Amino acid sequence: MFVVCGEALMDVYAGESTPTGLSFDARIGGSPFNVAVGLARLGRPVALLTGLSTDSAGERLLTALQDEQVDTSLLLRSDAPSTLSVISLDAHGVPRYAFHGTGAADRQITFDTLPALPPTTRALQFGSYALVVEPVGSALLALAAREHTQRLIAYDPNVRLNVEPDLSRWRALVEQMVAQSHFVKVSDEDLGLLYPGETPEQVAARWLAVGVSLVTVTRGGHGASSWTQSVQVDVPSLPVKVVDTVGAGDTFQAALLTWLDERDKLSATAMASLDRQALEAMLKFASKASSITCSRRGADMPRRNELD
Structure with a gap:
């Protein structure tokens, strides 16, 4: 089983002006929430570990998880409000985010209230802003450190400066998490923010040197790259008519x-031994999945039969 750790929220799309204000279209979301749903749609057993409100948005998120057959046994419910992520899209379909989440339910987890992991847990997925807000950030960092030698740790920074604008804090967090991770996926946009003086190749080499087995960098319309200690592979992106890119990285x-x-490669040793052909196949599979999400509005991720 996968356990995805992080936030669940409502993506609220700003729409057209009305005579009395603006129209909004609220959709379930949050990067870790999306990854959990994406894994479930691809046929993987998965649980989401997050704080979830008992308000109407939280109830809708719960229903969505249940409908997608995501294990909800690790949810911590509270009467704190749900986070709202207000999204506006530019002319190219690229999202801009404004987060409203201070004191929200997905930030309420502490190390003492972390639920016990199911014994079948093979991999933990971390990422996004839940790691830089408290008290949940410290709790999740401690969880990754505790489980590092027992289970696969996967990480996607997914930097959100609207939540935490201090890049030095993000860099410190990323280095902490990378030191606990076996697999890191990161966008070139995040790398440009975090390490403007380094190339993706340099960052990948540095992370591999501290113990990461597999590094993958996504480059939007320019494809993706993966590195192990012995192999580096690039693949182009697939042509697609982009509706928007919300959830594309989570799908990937x-x-x-x-x-x-x-392919039974969920271990540090197995990932480190992937050859060029395997890495190319892996990236092409993820690129196809991501292209399907980009062709639809919102984080509407594909199901397994759409990739066959």
């Missing part, structure tokens, strides 16, 4: 983890 991560799981 869910697909990477699915590909590895289907």
Whole structure:
């Protein structure tokens, strides 16, 4: 089983002006929530570990998880409000985010209230802003450190400066998490923010040197790259008519983890031994999944039969 750790929220799309204000279209979301749903749609057993409100948005998120057959036994419910992520899209379909989440339910987890992991847990997925807000950030960092030698740790920074604008804090967090991770997926956009003086190749080499087995960098319309200690592979992106890119990176991560799981490669040793052909196949599988999400509005991730 996968356990995805992080936030669940409502993506609220700002729409057209009305005579009395603005129209909004609220959709279930949050990067870890999306990864969990993406894994479930790709046929993987998965649980989401997050704080979830008992308000109307939280109830809708719960229903969505149940409908997608995501294990909800690790949810911590509270009467704190749900986070709202207000999204506006530019002319190219690229999202801009404004987060409203101070004191929200997905930030309420502490190390003492962390639920016990199911004994069948093979991999933990971390990422996004839950790691830089408290008290949940410290709790999840401690969980990764505790489980590092027992289970696969996967990480996607998914930097959100609207939540935490201090890049030095993000860099410190990323280095902490990388030191605990076996697999890191990161966008070139995040690398440009975090390490403007380094190339993706340099960052990948540095992370591999501290113990990461597999590094993958997504480059949007320019494809993706993966590195192990011995192999480096690039693949182009697939042509697609982009509706928007919300959830594209989350889909890519869910697909990477699915590909590895289907081939029994969910271990540091197995990932480190992947050859060029395997890495190319893995990236092409994830690229196809991501292209499907980009062709639809919102984080509407593909199901396994759409990739066959």
